[in-house]
Amino acid sequence: xxxxxxxxxxxxxxxxxxxxxxxxxQSGHNTVSWYQQxxxxxxxxxxxxxxxxxxxxxxxxxxxxGLQFPNYSSELNVNALELDDSALYLCxxxxxxxxxxxxxxxxxxxxxxxx
Amino acid sequence: xxxxxxxxAALSVPEGENLVLNCSFTDSAIYNLQWFRQDPGxxxxxxxxxxxxxxxxxxxxxxxxxxxxxxRSTLYIAASQPGDSATYxxxxxxxxxxxxxxxxxxGTQLTVNP
Numbered sequence: 001x002x003x004x005x006x007x008x009x010x011x012x013x014x015x016x017x018x019x020x021x022x023x024x025x026q027s028g029h030n031t032v033s034w035y036q037q038x039x040x041x042x043x044x045x046x047x048x049x050x051x052x053x054x055x056x057x058x059x060x061x062x063x064x065x066g067l068q069f070p071n072y073s074s075e076l077n078v079n080a081l082e083l084d085d086s087a088l089y090l091c092x093x094x095x096x097x098x099x100x101x102x103x104x105x106x107x108x109x110x111x112x113x114x115x
Numbered sequence: 116x117x118x119x120x121x122x123x124a125a126l127s128v129p130e131g132e133n134l135v136l137n138c139s140f141t142d143s144a145i146y147n148l149q150w151f152r153q154d155p156g157x158x159x160x161x162x163x164x165x166x167x168x169x170x171x172x173x174x175x176x177x178x179x180x181x182x183x184x185x186x187r188s189t190l191y192i193a194a195s196q197p198g199d200s201a202t203y204x205x206x207x208x209x210x211x212x213x214x215x216x217x218x219x220x221x222g223t224q225l226t227v228n229p
Contacts, residue, residue, distance in 0.1 A: 006158075033215050042220050043217070102208060
């Protein structure tokens with residue numbers, strides 16, 4: 001069974017640039033969600049994708065967008081980067097079905113630094 | 116809006132001690148509650164998940180309890196070891212979301228001294 005993998009692990013961007021982060025979900029999982037974790041804080045829910053459509057969104061502006069592909073992998077795109085976007089971005093996958101526990105499995109994250 | 120609070124923010128104990136981490140949440144309409152472990156700069160490792168209909172879950176030296184009516188959960192770690200040093204995060208998912216859209220606390224940073 002393959003776990004959740006994310007790429008890249010680290011990257012540095014400058015203000016105003018755009019970034020794409022990638023996530024491969026755990027084998028058999030059909031739902032992917034993304035979280036932002038600032039230093040010293042708990043993760044904050046960005047959005048979730050199920051069946052290639054956004055299925056719930058946290059309090060993040062539209063410049064945060066995503067995609068889910070037929071193989072359930074996902075991308076997080078952030079446009080017009082701001083200094084406050086510097087954070088660890090975590091991807092989590094789960095299996096959405098009746099009677100499922102709803103347990104989420106997280107990847108190791110992508111550390112984004114915006115200068 | 117769901118809010119999750121974890122107390123204490125940091126805890127330092129000698130090896131071998133039993134300890135309790137606390138988590139409270141404001142909205143009792145939850146689907147489940149998960150406890151995670153996070154090592155510095157790393158992702159989250161799921162430790163225990165408690166469904167809203169359950170009272171507790173156990174895995175090895177870990178035991179988590181849930182009192183949904185009072186909005187509280189505790190994580191009990193028995194016979195702590197230096198390898199248990201990490202940040203422990205509590206998270207709840209709202210009812211009707213099939214376990215997604217977690218709201219996290221800010222974590223308890225645990226240090227176990229040899």
